[in-house]
Amino acid sequence: MSRSTQPQTSSLKIYFRLLAYVKPYIGLFLVSILGFLIFASTQPMLGYVLKFFVDGLNNPDASFFASVPYLNEFSWLEGLKLLQAVPLLIVLIALLQGIGSFFGNYFLAKVSLGLVHDMRVALFNNLLVLPNRYFDSHNSGHLISRITYNVTMVTGAATDAIKVVAREGMTVIFLFITLLLMNWKLTLVMLAILPVIGLMVSSASKKFRKQSKKIQVAMGDVTHVASETIQGYRVVRSFGGEAYEQERFYKASSDNRQKQLRMVKTNAVYTPSLQLVIYGAMAVLMFLVLLLRGDASPGELVAYITLAGLLPKPIRQLSEVSSTIQKGVAGAESIFEQLDEKLEADNGTQERTKVVGRLDVRNLSFRYEGSDKAVLDNISFAAEPGQMVALVGRSGSGKSTLANLIPRFYHHDQGQILLDDLDVEDYKLRNLRKHIALVTQHVTLFNDTVRNNIAYGDLADASIENVRCASESAYAAEFIEQMPQGYDTHVGENGVLLSGGQRQRLAIARALLKDAPLLILDEATSALDTESERHIQAALDEVMKGRTTLVIAHRLSTIEKADLILVMDKGRIVERGTHTELLALNGYYARLHERDFVEPMEPSVQGADT
Template sequence: MSKSPNVSIEIYKRLLVYVKPHIGLFSISIMGFLLYSGTQTLFAAMLKHIVDTLQTQSREGMYYLPLLFSGLIMVHGIGAYLGNYFLAKVSSNVVHALRCEIFDQYTRLPVAYFDSVNSGYLISRITNNVGEVTKATTDAVRTFIREGFTSIGLLIYLFYSNWTLSLVFIGVAPIIIILVTYVSKRLRMLSKRIQESMGDMTHITSELVTGYRVVRSYGGEDYERQRFLESSLYNRRQSLKLATTMAIHNPVMQFIIGIALSVLMYLALFFMKQASVGEFVGYLTAAFLLPKPIRQLSDANGDIQKGIAAAESLFEILDEPEESDDGTYEVERCKGALEFRNLSFRYAGANDFALRDISFKIEPGQTVALVGASGGGKSTLAGLVSRFYTHNIGEILLDGVEINAYTLANLRKQLALVSQQVTLFNDTIANNIAYGALSPASRSSITLAATDAYAMEFISKLDQGLDTEIGENGVKLSGGQRQRLALARALLKDAPILILDEATSALDTESERFIQAALQNVMTNRTTLVIAHRLSTIENADVILVMDHGRIVEQGSHAVLLEKNGAYARLHKMQFKDKTEKT
């Protein structure tokens, strides 16, 4: 459904708010376009003067006409330069500000938002949609100001010369307004569909690029090609509809104006008998100059409608509520006591609870392991501790203080997270370890963290060592090597609470053995929450919690739980059996 004209005006007005800081440059641009448009009208007036001068016997002043014409051309060029250059400057500043604001907003949005919106749309909005806004704030605004002033100037000249004849244009104005209104609605609707399909194509392309190994391994090439083909065909259909609308709109608009001009010419032949030849020629020249700016205004309206549709999607992001951060409590370094009291949690839109009535306590320096089948709620629990999601039922206490009372930055300063899905950046190994707030770390600290994570074992064999570029998401490294860099990053942070979410799942047996030894040292005097499928990695945990369907069904040490011969013992036997069979 298309937006009402009032809503579209509000969107465009909001877009123009970004022009306010550059109002000086914008004013110079307006002055330039006023000069440009004024000369257009003066050309018609000068033509009248030339013809009338030629009709006189003395032809006084005719020798100054070439100078006047040259002067008009010069002023015309200066006006065009001032208008185009300074408006382009304003536009580039506006687009830069808007693009940065959108990106900054991405850094503030909650995890739940990224869970619900596909990455292709997010990328497309900051690339393609901002490009459409560029047209709306550069080309379209330039055309509207320049050609709008030109049209107004020509109409003023026509009404000044003969206002009764010029009323013909008032007669066709309602028809033009109805046509423009209908076309504007259709252009906005089609533009929005095109932008959404661009997001879809970006998403499909992104999935192919990041998952090309899986695509090749499972013969998904035809499937991916078909997905992209269908998305591209939809985009093409909408683009053709938009082109058709514009292609029909322009001739219809020109036809209406042409009829008006024909009527005007017919009437002028009868009602301008008393006028001089110069007045007649000047009047008709101004009238016939009018269709060009009107046609360009019509074309610019298309860019404006695309820009409004694009700006609407951008403002939707800017209006999204940011990650909740109402806490005020801060501490330099917490002791690391974690307590869960009657905690239940359900994801937005889900029918079932992911966690039900969770209660347990972790003392400072303790290691607590969460085990159980996939979907049991283990990672959800870790996500709640980091406040990636907000809990409303029950409490999570850190050193006796509800975690929602902490400021987000201060809470996350106390936590170091290593997950199964390692995120690395297209940068050096050193910069990946000392990422973000850790960037001021010394080289010796980075080396020590890499050594403790058993990463220096492979880093030292690389030609550039810690300065080696690792490619997008560490594509040049093995899974185990990427995991060790993530662990080194967590170790460098030296937070009092360490969360390991399947952190050793991608390691080979040898690497795992060394990291387990390193972790024994690292976990000392540090509260550690370990989520593991490999039970062999958590046998030394102080407490093991067995989770099933969001509940804690068993808890105790490794030995105690084996003695109980319950859920944990069954999991252990199953893994031991699998290991024996593989051996």
């Protein structure tokens, strides 16, 4: 296959895959096509009525149906004059056209909106099962733009384009058939321009698709910048970043505008060029009509010219649909690229109703995909149920990566992580995560009520009594009960209406409600004030009983109570022991202790996690 034909074949393959989403709506789709068929059939009817009108100018009292043999038996029709029939026919044709237009547009709109809904749901549901590495390499703005902007472009190709193809295509067919019946020799002259039109459409299609891809990327940049600025508005205002963000958004929006203008320019040159070709053919046709009129009546000639004059508009619209289709194909390409992405691997076959929480890490090494740097290097330790293991060390030492490997946010291929003597890779994914409660420094809350944020996901059926109990254990009940609607109070986007300490306590209450045998605390009390931390520490002391607890870079008061402290540096365990034993070594941990863990912790990112 040559390079020139590969993109066309690819476009066709993508478009047919896109049309497969119309299958659930095939009944509605066929009704809309029937409507457009009715609409298209009325176009030559209106033009042909002019024949009777012009011929009737000389004799308006002539019988309309006199020349139609099979209507002779209807005496009342024989008496119908042109004076009465022409206006009546125009009204009837307009009524038929309106009915066809309604059925075509309304039912295709139902198909289109259903398609938008289905594709957005498919994309969103797909996001929920993609691996973490996908989110590491794709920014949220482009993902959101794909669900909003790209889907709209795609459905335009799948429905709006089909609307034009069906309605205008059938209009062209009906007009050509009528013209062929009226004068086939003249009509063949018009067919000579079709290869020229085809060449122009093919050339423009390639440009439209290339430009559409660039527009979609630029639109993703606009969404990304806006999303980041809205989410980080406090930082923007605190550090005087308004001018910087204005400039960043201006550049992204300007880039999008320039790419949109290029598309408009291509279309603006293409449409009149095509129109010039079509009307050039019309000029030749009119010359031939005047030259070769023969014995045709004035009415027939006027009707023929009128019908031929109706052709440019649907032909132009058919040619312009290439732009819509190529936009949709470009959008569909990015959508199918996400839908074809490998889902979060779940090769586990084992399920356990309950585990005691024995954690055993053996010779664990890990590096991120595409990186040669080992983030974890030969890590080994064990924790019995009820024990607390603390991970301490500088930023980038691998602590959070280790925590992310246990619930399989990333997959290890060297060494083992055993939960109750079964490798975490052998558990079914949902079953594994059911046994693990995770509280991180970066709390995620949803724009919902306090109760729904605590009793989230699998915990949604928890009773209000259990929610209150978890809140009391996390020392969150005291501020929740003072809120206007108590547990039914909305917390705002990501808990914006709460303080940092309150948000953290809700996250801990959520973990307590889960009542999992393995608890992972990743900087879980970093956002708490001294008073809140004192309350939380008492709750954590209680909740850690009978549970394996992995604490990452926790505050010193918790570190001192750990059964085992692992000191990490550059992905390796450099010291291990209890607080007292490590202080006696007067080594790495002792130096950290002197600084009281004041070194700032950086967020976990690929290749540089905490």
